[in-house]
Amino acid sequence: MSKDEIKCSLKGEALLANPRLNKDTAFTEEERIKYELTSRLPPVVETLQEQIDRAYEQYKSFGDRVLEKNFYLSQLSIRNQTLFYALISQHLVEMIPIIYTPTEGDAIMQFSDVYRYPEGCFLDIDHKDPQYIKNQLSAFGTKDSIKYIILTDSEGILGIGDQGVGGVLISVAKGHLMTLCAGLDPNCFLPIVLDVGTDNQKHRSNPQYMGLKRDRVRGEEYDQYLSTVLRSIREVFPHAFIHFEDFGLKNAKRILDEYTKEFACFNDDIQGTGAVALAAIVAALQVTKSPLTEQRIMIFGAGTAGIGIANQITSALVGDGLSKQQAIDHIYLVDRYGLLLEKHADVATEDQKPFLKKNDSFQDINGDVDLETAISRVKPTILLGCSGQPGKFTERAMREMAKHVEQPIIFPISNPTKLMEAKPDQINEWTNGKALMATGSPLPPIKRNGKEYIISQCNNALLYPALGVGCVLSGCKFLTDTMMKAASDALATVPKNLFKSEEALLPDLNNAREISRHITLAVLKQARKENMSTTEFPTDDKELSEWILKHEWNPTYKKFV
Numbered sequence: 166m167s168k169d170e171i172k173c174s175l176k177g178e179a180l181l182a183n184p185r186l187n188k189d190t191a192f193t194e195e196e197r198i199k200y201e202l203t204s205r206l207p208p209v210v211e212t213l214q215e216q217i218d219r220a221y222e223q224y225k226s227f228g229d230r231v232l233e234k235n236f237y238l239s240q241l242s243i244r245n246q247t248l249f250y251a252l253i254s255q256h257l258v259e260m261i262p263i264i265y266t267p268t269e270g271d272a273i274m275q276f277s278d279v280y281r282y283p284e285g286c287f288l289d290i291d292h293k294d295p296q297y298i299k300n301q302l303s304a305f306g307t308k309d310s311i312k313y314i315i316l317t318d319s320e321g322i323l324g325i326g327d328q329g330v331g332g333v334l335i336s337v338a339k340g341h342l343m344t345l346c347a348g349l350d351p352n353c354f355l356p357i358v359l360d361v362g363t364d365n366q367k368h369r370s371n372p373q374y375m376g377l378k379r380d381r382v383r384g385e386e387y388d389q390y391l392s393t394v395l396r397s398i399r400e401v402f403p404h405a406f407i408h409f410e411d412f413g414l415k416n417a418k419r420i421l422d423e424y425t426k427e428f429a430c431f432n433d434d435i436q437g438t439g440a441v442a443l444a445a446i447v448a449a450l451q452v453t454k455s456p457l458t459e460q461r462i463m464i465f466g467a468g469t470a471g472i473g474i475a476n477q478i479t480s481a482l483v484g485d486g487l488s489k490q491q492a493i494d495h496i497y498l499v500d501r502y503g504l505l506l507e508k509h510a511d512v513a514t515e516d517q518k519p520f521l522k523k524n525d526s527f528q529d530i531n532g533d534v535d536l537e538t539a540i541s542r543v544k545p546t547i548l549l550g551c552s553g554q555p556g557k558f559t560e561r562a563m564r565e566m567a568k569h570v571e572q573p574i575i576f577p578i579s580n581p582t583k584l585m586e587a588k589p590d591q592i593n594e595w596t597n598g599k600a601l602m603a604t605g606s607p608l609p610p611i612k613r614n615g616k617e618y619i620i621s622q623c624n625n626a627l628l629y630p631a632l633g634v635g636c637v638l639s640g641c642k643f644l645t646d647t648m649m650k651a652a653s654d655a656l657a658t659v660p661k662n663l664f665k666s667e668e669a670l671l672p673d674l675n676n677a678r679e680i681s682r683h684i685t686l687a688v689l690k691q692a693r694k695e696n697m698s699t700t701e702f703p704t705d706d707k708e709l710s711e712w713i714l715k716h717e718w719n720p721t722y723k724k725f726v
């Protein structure tokens with residue numbers, strides 16, 4: 166069967182109800198007869214473009230009601246997969262904020278209230294039997310069909326925390342981006358939510374809540390359950406790469422460390438975010454014309470994402486010739502206790518501990534060192550926000566930042582938009598237009614004193630789809646740090662014609678497919694170099710690029726066979 170063909174054994178109502186096969190008004194006269202659809206459709210036979218045009222008008226009719234736009238698109242995805250992807254592909258930058266951060270965050274919070282139909286795979290801790298789990302998984306595909314799984318336990322959804330069963334929608338949304346941005350065949354993807362209870366009292370007290378109404382399970386029982394699920398996945402879908410998304414602070418890194426050498430797996434919030442943030446920093450340093458080894462980097466919110474970024478920068482500095490300790494000396498963590506010093510050893514997480522700074526320079530201060538004081542003492546050149554705490558980049562802190570550096574690099578990357586540590590227009594004003602900025606969710610440029618300032622989007626979506634496709638195409642045994650580094654380096658060296666403007670720090674998502682090809686190529690080559698690949702692909706770069714292109718899934722109606 167060629168790429169333009171698809172097997173169809175359905176007819177009539179069942180065919181129209183199947184999102185993978187449904188062509189709706191684009192079924193030809195012959196197809197309508199052959200598949201018993203004639204009287205089930207209005208007489209007109211339309212092209213995909215005509216369908217897209219109508220769907221776009223319908224979409225636009227929701228105006229500013231973004232959540233309704235989100236529901237409209239999600240409904241379209243379960244009605245007609247081809248039309249869904251084709252429509253969004255034509256309006257990618259306009260629609261990504263609707264199907265992903267920030268709007269998806271609201272859709273997740275209201276999951277149980279606005280629920281209309283199920284999407285994804287729901288597994289819950291009240292059903293732990295391995296055979297039961299395997300049976301459930303088997304309903305979603307065959308041994309060879311599922312190649313990429315996004316798994317969340319919903320404890321740390323974006324910056325909005327524990328969302329219980331509704332977190333399934335982050336797995337679904339991240340999957341949609343895999344297809345849109347990197348051409349993953351949506352039919353080889355499975356989004357899963359593990360419902361292990363929720364500590365979110367708002368959901369628990371909502372009579373409509375659709376998940377398990379019990380305390381979030383932790384400890385041994387949780388670990389056992391996760392292990393059973395992962396092992397079941399491996400049995401049922403032995404070729405699936407596992408992507409962990411939005412696990413909570415206490416679990417994310419621990420789980421990644423535990424399974425990274427046993428499963429082909431990846432944590433997007435740790436590794437994806439770290440790699441994208443590093444690429445954005447590298448780009449900003451090209452503007453300030455200053456090497457990474459001369460930076461003082463402050464990370465505000467040293468949780469899953471913050472530590473991922475800290476570790477990625479550490480590796481990059483080691484790559485630049487520093488010892489691990491020298492590299493760590495460049496990185497300052499600020500968390501809920503302020504600047505993390507050795508005196509915080511009792512409360513710091515294991516992952517924060519290597520970064521604790523000596524108390525000496527702060528002996529004159531009683532209590533914790535707040536952000537502003539930390540900035541005034543450390544004089545960071547780079548400040549990243551991944552705390553999910555809005556308003557924490559105060560005017561005074563930002564003015565302090567600008568005092569010591571000609572062009573401070575300030576990235577409030579918390580999602581969704583309302584949780585950013587400061588709004589870019591504020592940062593721009595308080596730093597007198599000096600700051601180089603990037604945010605986690607997309608924002609329009611700022612106009613101030615007749616000048617336009619581009620706000621780049623520093624979101625792991627720039628990387629994980631391409632990385633994931635690279636892992637799928639290489640059938641990688643494991644994802645190594647060096648493969649991650651190859652992906653990050655590739656993002657940092659994307660050709661300039663894929664940027665919106667010269668000032669942009671990161672490439673334009675409008676060019677997502679091209680950006681992704683560049684990254685996927687690097688991942689494939691690195692996988693082969695390290696003997697992590699289990700598939701054959703061309704050795705010549707040009708041929709490999711064509712091979713990647715050939716493997717991309719595109720939203721076109723396929724011929725039924």
Ligand SMILES: NC(=O)c1ccc[n+]([C@@H]2O[C@H](COP(=O)([O-])OP(=O)(O)OC[C@H]3O[C@@H](n4cnc5c(N)ncnc54)[C@H](O)[C@@H]3O)[C@@H](O)[C@H]2O)c1
Pocket residue numbers: 321322323324325413414433434438441465466467468469470471499500501502503550551552553554557578579580581584604605606623624625626
């Ligand atoms: N742009 C991206 O690609 C991207 C990727 C991952 C996460 N994020 C965002 O980063 C944020 C954090 O996500 P996470 O998964 O790391 O969450 P997390 O819960 O693992 O980490 C948050 C950290 O912030 C700290 N914190 C809380 N209150 C604080 C305060 N008042 N002052 C300083 N630190 C404080 C917490 O102690 C914790 O260490 C979220 O908003 C998330 O959307 C963005």
Ligand SMILES: O=C(O)C[C@H](O)C(=O)O
Pocket residue numbers: 265266322323324411433434579580605624625626
């Ligand atoms: O989902 C996103 O938009 C990025 C990131 O994974 C996050 O958790 O915020």
Ligand SMILES: [Mg+2]
Pocket residue numbers: 323410411433434
């Ligand atoms: Mg995430």
